Amino acid sequence: MPGCAATYDVGEVRTSCAKCGSLLDIDYDWDSLPVPNSLADFEAKWSRRNEPLAFSGVWRFYDLLPFAPLAKIVSIGEGQTLLHPSNGVAKFVGLNEGNLFLQYEGMNPSGSFKDNGMTAAFTHAHTIGASRAACASTGNTSASLALYCGVSKLMQAVIFIGSGKISYGKLSQALDYGALTIQIAGDFDDAMHRVQQVSVKQGIYLVNSINPFRLEGQKTIMFRVLEALRWRVPDWIVVPGGNLGNSSAFGKAFHELHQLGLIDRMPRLAVINAAGADTLYQLYEKRGLRWNGGRPDASIINNYYAEMDDANRRASTIASAIEINRPVNLYKCLRALECCHGVVREVTDEQMLDAKAQVGANGLGCEPASAASVAGAKMLREQGVIAPDERVVCILTGHQLKDPTATVAYHTHDQNEFNRVLGSRGVNRAAFANRAVQVENNLEEIIRAIELNS
Ligand SMILES: *Cc1c(COP(=O)(O)O)cnc(C)c1O
Numbered sequence: 001m002p003g004c005a006a007t008y009d010v011g012e013v014r015t016s017c018a019k020c021g022s023l024l025d026i027d028y029d030w031d032s033l034p035v036p037n038s039l040a041d042f043e044a045k046w047s048r049r050n051e052p053l054a055f056s057g058v059w060r061f062y063d064l065l066p067f068a069p070l071a072k073i074v075s076i077g078e079g080q081t082l083l084h085p086s087n088g089v090a091k092f093v094g095l096n097e098g099n100l101f102l103q104y105e106g107m108n109p110s111g112s113f114k115d116n117g118m119t120a121a122f123t124h125a126h127t128i129g130a131s132r133a134a135c136a137s138t139g140n141t142s143a144s145l146a147l148y149c150g151v152s153k154l155m156q157a158v159i160f161i162g163s164g165k166i167s168y169g170k171l172s173q174a175l176d177y178g179a180l181t182i183q184i185a186g187d188f189d190d191a192m193h194r195v196q197q198v199s200v201k202q203g204i205y206l207v208n209s210i211n212p213f214r215l216e217g218q219k220t221i222m223f224r225v226l227e228a229l230r231w232r233v234p235d236w237i238v239v240p241g242g243n244l245g246n247s248s249a250f251g252k253a254f255h256e257l258h259q260l261g262l263i264d265r266m267p268r269l270a271v272i273n274a275a276g277a278d279t280l281y282q283l284y285e286k287r288g289l290r291w292n293g294g295r296p297d298a299s300i301i302n303n304y305y306a307e308m309d310d311a312n313r314r315a316s317t318i319a320s321a322i323e324i325n326r327p328v329n330l331y332k333c334l335r336a337l338e339c340c341h342g343v344v345r346e347v348t349d350e351q352m353l354d355a356k357a358q359v360g361a362n363g364l365g366c367e368p369a370s371a372a373s374v375a376g377a378k379m380l381r382e383q384g385v386i387a388p389d390e391r392v393v394c395i396l397t398g399h400q401l402k403d404p405t406a407t408v409a410y411h412t413h414d415q416n417e418f419n420r421v422l423g424s425r426g427v428n429r430a431a432f433a434n435r436a437v438q439v440e441n442n443l444e445e446i447i448r449a450i451e452l453n454s
Pocket residue numbers: 112113114140141209240241242243244245246247321322367369370397398
């Protein structure tokens with residue numbers, strides 16, 4: 001893939017094709033597998049939730065990702081997430097009441113959607129007998145890997161992070177869960193490059209999103225969305241785009257459900273980049289890159305990356321989880337955009353942080369990258385691409401407490417903090433800033449401050 005027919009056995013440890021060099025894709029022989037007659041069959045598992053695999057929001061859907069023997073599955077109850085209808089956020093986005101849903105993946109054990117994929121990759125690593133697992137990470141992948149290693153004690157976690165940008169919320173998790181943490185002088189793409197070299201040389205199992213099993217686990221986010229909507233396909237799925245694992249997995253999920261006759265229509269997919277890390281937006285919307293029946297025009301990509309390198313342009317955004325120069329799942333994402341009639345947009349850090357404040361003010365909260373979905377939905381509404389009566393699901397990829405520094409900097413308008421993270425660019429506007437009221441330690445002054453501000 002793309003346009004390559006080489007196949008490998010599920011027991012092989014490799015992430016790219018020996019013939020064409022592209023990433024591998026998991027393909028099932030559905031004809032020889034027990035496929036459920038209807039999606040509603042999965043609901044029945046809830047009555048057996050005392051069994052760990054029926055309880056897991058990922059492995060409940062085992063029949064749709066049957067790549068490992070049941071006995072090898074490593075689950076810690078991931079995927080107990082919520083599809084929350086929010087009229088407050090619907091109003092902000094410009095949708096009719098009842099039409100906006102937030103898929104809150106911050107409820108996962110490590111606080112981000114990454115656990116959906118990690119349980120699957122970790123299971124595969126366990127299946128083939130790995131003793132160490134590695135990843136490069138902007139923070140959430142490493143937190144998730146470290147958690148699975150810490151809980152199961154089946155493997156040692158080796159995580160690679162870049163210097164500087166990782167949020168303390170995420171770094172603290174890796175350290176606390178006991179991962180061997182290698183911090184290299186460079187950014188995410190540098191860390192990614194090195195972890196691939198090291199894992200080949202040292203025989204360490206790699207769980208980055210180039211790992212195709214991660215995407216299998218992430219498909220279940222869409223299964224849970226459908227389940228919460230009583231199996232009615234929404235009109236739009238809106239998701240932040242970083243390495244494009246989620247968007248790729250979502251497209252694959254709907255494609256397979258459609259192939260199996262379990263859904264009768266496809267939703268549309270909107271992938272939202274940060275304006276400071278907008279490779280997909282530039283390639284797809286500005287330069288016309290398309291899946292093209294499995295033969296994307298590689299010269300468009302190569303030229304873009306050459307220009308990026310010549311200009312020494314590096315991704316820069318407050319949304320560190322999507323601060324990616326070269327998204328590893330680009331091809332698979334093009335396939336998803338094709339089969340879900342997709343669009344790509346970019347939103348500024350200001351738009352993202354304002355959207356994040358609205359998500360927070362309406363009760364859930366998320367990290368900056370997650371709010372790209374809400375900011376993107378608002379933009380698509382304003383452009384008339386999304387209609388007010390369409391049903392829209394925005395994916396909130398990570399928990400609010402992953403990056404409290406960004407939240408406090410926004411609400412206090414702390415330019416020093418923005419400048420530290422973003423260089424001179426800063427964040428100029430904070431439309432929904434909620435500053436702490438400074439007051440003397442004096443009863444009358446305190447009462448006055450409360451009455452003036454409430
Ligand atoms: C990893 C991550 C993303 C990016 O997802 P991709 O699948 O790499 O596109 C977005 N938000 C959060 C919180 C993440 O951890």
